[in-house]
Amino acid sequence: MIRPGLTFKLSVLLACIGVLASGATGYYAYRANRTMLVNEAEHSLLTSTELLGQRFAASIDDVGSDALVLATMPSSANVAKTDDGIDTNAGRERLAQVYASFMVHHPEYLQIRLITKQHHGLELIRFDRDADGIVRVQGNDLQEKGQFAYVFDTLAFSPGRIYASPISVNHEYGAHAAEGKPTLRLGTPVADANGTVLGVIVIDIDLAGMLKRLQSDLPSDYQVYLTNEWGDFLVHPDPAKTFGFDRGRRVLMQDSFPVTKPLFDQSQSEVLVNGLSRPRQAAGQVLAFVRRPFGGSEGSRFIVLGLAKPLEDVLSGAHLLGDSIVRMVLIFSLLSVMLAILAARAVTKPLHSLAYAATHLFAEHAMHTLPLRRTDEIGVLARCFDRLRREIKAQMDVLHTKQRELVHLATHDTLTGLPNRMLFMEKLESAIEQASRREEGLAVLFVDLDRFKQINDQFGHSIGDKVLAAVARRLKQVLCSADVVARLGGDEFIVLIEGPRVAEAAPGIASRIMDTLNEPLLMDGHSMTVGASIGISQFPDDSGTAEELLLNADAAMYAAKSGGRCGFLRYQDVLEARLREQMERSTRVHASAELTQGREAEPTA
Missing domain, CATH: 3.30.450.20 (PAS domain)
Structure with missing residues (x-):
C-alpha cells in the first residue's frame, strides 16, 4: 500500500487549516467586536452613572452645608428663642433677607423654614416658591409642624448633624409650588451657645429639577x-x-x-x-x-x-463589520488553499523546526520542537540531529567544567583555597573605583606570620602546610563575609576591608586577627602559636592606587615587626614616626652647628 507523500499531506493539512483559520478568525473578530462594544458601553454607562451619583450626593451635601450655615448664624438662635410668633425685632427681618437670598441663588430650593421647638414646632421664618417667584409666608399663615418627622427627628439630633428625609411627594397644605412635587427635605438643629436645641432649619429640595439639571x-x-x-x-x-x-x-x-x-x-x-x-x-x-x-x-x-x-x-457598528468579515473570510479561504499547495512543496514547517533547533543548540526548549516521532525522512534527520546535539553538549559540559577548574586554579591558592595575589589585586582595584564613586574609604591589612619559619623548620613542611590552612580558616572566621582575605605567598596574607567607617574599624579588626592567631594551634599532637605582625594602609589617605596601598601596608608591617612582634601599625603612624626622627635629627644637627660656631668665636674674643 502506497502511503501519501509529504507534499500531499501538507497540502490537505494547510488547506484545511487556512479555511478553518480564516473562518474562525472572522467569527472571533465579529464576536470580539460585539463584546468589546458592549464592554465599552458598560464602562461608559458606569462612569456616567457614578458621575451622576457623585453630582447628586455633592448637591445634597451642598444643601446640607447651606442648612448648617443658616443654623449656625447667631441671629437664627436669637429668633428661635422668641416665645411668640410675632416679629419683635429687626434681627428677624435681617435673617429673613438672608433666607430670601438663598432662595434666589438656588432655584432648586422649594422652601426654607426656621421652625421653633416651642409652640408645637411653629414656623418663625418661611419662604416658599411659586410660579411668580419667591413668596414669604408670615403671620397667621405660619403653621405648626411639630407632628412631622423632619421636625421632631431633627430636634433630637445634636447640633451640626444633618437630617435627610425619605424622598416623597409633598402633600403639605399651602406649600405653593412645592405641593405635589417629589421632595427631599434636609434639616439641622439650631442651638444656642450652650448647645441647647431651640429649633430647626428645614430646606425642601425640588428633586425633579435637581436631577434635570444634573443630567x-x-x-x-x-x-x-x-x-x-x-x-x-x-x-x-x-x-x-x-x-x-x-x-x-x-x-x-x-x-x-x-x-x-x-x-x-x-x-x-x-x-x-x-x-x-x-x-x-x-x-x-x-x-x-x-x-x-x-x-x-x-x-x-x-x-x-x-x-x-x-x-x-451599541451594536450598530458590529453589524457593518460582520458583513465585511463574511466577504473577507471567503477571499482568504481561496487564498489559503493556493498558499497551502505552495507551502507543501517547500516543506517549510519541519525545516524551520530543524533550523531553529540548530540555532539554539543548547536550549532545551528548542529541542521540543524537533519532529522526533515522524516516520519519514524528516523524522530520521531530526533523531540524528538530536543524538549529535546530546554528544556535543556532553563534551561542552566537560570542557566548561575543566575551564572553571582552570580559572579557579589561576586565581586561587591551591593550599588554602584563598584568592591569590592576582585575584586580590583585581578586587582591590574594583573596590577603589567603587569607594571613589561613593566617597568612602577602604583599608588593606598586610599580615605576616611571626613564628612560621621556626614551625616549618622544627616540624617540617607537612605541618607547615597544615598551619597555613588553619590560619586561612581562622582569618575567614574572624572577618565579615564582605571582607576579602588572600594569600600572597609563603606566610604572607592580605585583607581588604570596605565600609563607610573603615578608618575606625581597621585597628579593631587587626587586633582581632592578632588575638585569633595568638591562640594555640594543635597539629598532629603538637601545640604551637603562630602570631602575626600587621601593617595597615588606607584609601584615600595613604594612596589612591592598588599597588601603592599594598606597598604601604607592607612597609607598615615591617615597621611593626621591627618594633616587636605580634603588633600592628598604620602607615600613617610610620610616616609620623619618620617625621619625628627627621625633626629630631635636624634639631641635633642645628644644635651641633651652634656649638661649633661658639667654640670658634671664643679665641677671637
Whole structure:
C-alpha cells in the first residue's frame, strides 16, 4: 500500500487549516467586536452613572452645608428663642433677607423654614416658591409642624448633624409650588451657645429639577432610572411607574431588574448587565446601576441610580463589520488553499523546526520542537540531529567544567583555597573605583606570620602546610563575609576591608586577627602559636592606587615587626614616626652647628 507523500499531506493539512483559520478568525473578530462594544458601553454607562451619583450626593451635601450655615448664624438662635410668633425685632427681618437670598441663588430650593421647638414646632421664618417667584409666608399663615418627622427627628439630633428625609411627594397644605412635587427635605438643629436645641432649619429640595439639571449633559439616547432606598422608582422612562407608593401601587426596581437586589441588600455598590450576555435580565439594553448614599453620615439614606442604552445602538457598528468579515473570510479561504499547495512543496514547517533547533543548540526548549516521532525522512534527520546535539553538549559540559577548574586554579591558592595575589589585586582595584564613586574609604591589612619559619623548620613542611590552612580558616572566621582575605605567598596574607567607617574599624579588626592567631594551634599532637605582625594602609589617605596601598601596608608591617612582634601599625603612624626622627635629627644637627660656631668665636674674643 502506497502511503501519501509529504507534499500531499501538507497540502490537505494547510488547506484545511487556512479555511478553518480564516473562518474562525472572522467569527472571533465579529464576536470580539460585539463584546468589546458592549464592554465599552458598560464602562461608559458606569462612569456616567457614578458621575451622576457623585453630582447628586455633592448637591445634597451642598444643601446640607447651606442648612448648617443658616443654623449656625447667631441671629437664627436669637429668633428661635422668641416665645411668640410675632416679629419683635429687626434681627428677624435681617435673617429673613438672608433666607430670601438663598432662595434666589438656588432655584432648586422649594422652601426654607426656621421652625421653633416651642409652640408645637411653629414656623418663625418661611419662604416658599411659586410660579411668580419667591413668596414669604408670615403671620397667621405660619403653621405648626411639630407632628412631622423632619421636625421632631431633627430636634433630637445634636447640633451640626444633618437630617435627610425619605424622598416623597409633598402633600403639605399651602406649600405653593412645592405641593405635589417629589421632595427631599434636609434639616439641622439650631442651638444656642450652650448647645441647647431651640429649633430647626428645614430646606425642601425640588428633586425633579435637581436631577434635570444634573443630567443635562448626558447623551440623548441614555435612559435614567432612580429609586429610593426601598426600590420605589422616582425616575423612570415611563412616568406611570414613578412614585407608585404615592398612588397605592408600588413599582420596585428589584422586581423590574432582579440583578439590582444586591444593591438594596448593600452587598454590592454597582451592577452591570447587558442584553448580549444576559438577554432575560436586560432585554435589548445595556444597563449600569450604582448605589449612592446621601445626606452625610446620618441614617442610612441612599439612592440607586441607573443608566440604560439600547443594545441596537451599541451594536450598530458590529453589524457593518460582520458583513465585511463574511466577504473577507471567503477571499482568504481561496487564498489559503493556493498558499497551502505552495507551502507543501517547500516543506517549510519541519525545516524551520530543524533550523531553529540548530540555532539554539543548547536550549532545551528548542529541542521540543524537533519532529522526533515522524516516520519519514524528516523524522530520521531530526533523531540524528538530536543524538549529535546530546554528544556535543556532553563534551561542552566537560570542557566548561575543566575551564572553571582552570580559572579557579589561576586565581586561587591551591593550599588554602584563598584568592591569590592576582585575584586580590583585581578586587582591590574594583573596590577603589567603587569607594571613589561613593566617597568612602577602604583599608588593606598586610599580615605576616611571626613564628612560621621556626614551625616549618622544627616540624617540617607537612605541618607547615597544615598551619597555613588553619590560619586561612581562622582569618575567614574572624572577618565579615564582605571582607576579602588572600594569600600572597609563603606566610604572607592580605585583607581588604570596605565600609563607610573603615578608618575606625581597621585597628579593631587587626587586633582581632592578632588575638585569633595568638591562640594555640594543635597539629598532629603538637601545640604551637603562630602570631602575626600587621601593617595597615588606607584609601584615600595613604594612596589612591592598588599597588601603592599594598606597598604601604607592607612597609607598615615591617615597621611593626621591627618594633616587636605580634603588633600592628598604620602607615600613617610610620610616616609620623619618620617625621619625628627627621625633626629630631635636624634639631641635633642645628644644635651641633651652634656649638661649633661658639667654640670658634671664643679665641677671637
